[in-house]
Amino acid sequence: MSTKEKIQEDVSVAEKESSQNEIVLYNDDVNTFDHVINSLIFACEHTPEQAEQCSIIVHYKGKCTVKTGEFNELKPRCSMLLEAGLSAEII
Numbered sequence: 001m002s003t004k005e006k007i008q009e010d011v012s013v014a015e016k017e018s019s020q021n022e023i024v025l026y027n028d029d030v031n032t033f034d035h036v037i038n039s040l041i042f043a044c045e046h047t048p049e050q051a052e053q054c055s056i057i058v059h060y061k062g063k064c065t066v067k068t069g070e071f072n073e074l075k076p077r078c079s080m081l082l083e084a085g086l087s088a089e090i091i
Helices: 033-044 048-061 071-083
Strands: 020-026 063-070 087-090
Touching (some): 020 071, 033 063, 048 063
Antiparallel strands (some): 020 087
């Protein structure tokens, strides 16, 4: 007669709670590509290439996430974009 002992392990998976938010930039018919690119370089510290790619995505898709991070870091950046006349929000 054989007895098998079953061992049950409690596995704890620690998930890091992330409070990552995004700045989403929306397309408009008012601002030029150059203005959008310069605004992204200034407000979001994008490289010229990143800013150009984001502006193209916004133009063709209607919106683009241009920066991710914690809300407190994104709020002043989003404000700069809004002050520059762009349509953006933090989600």
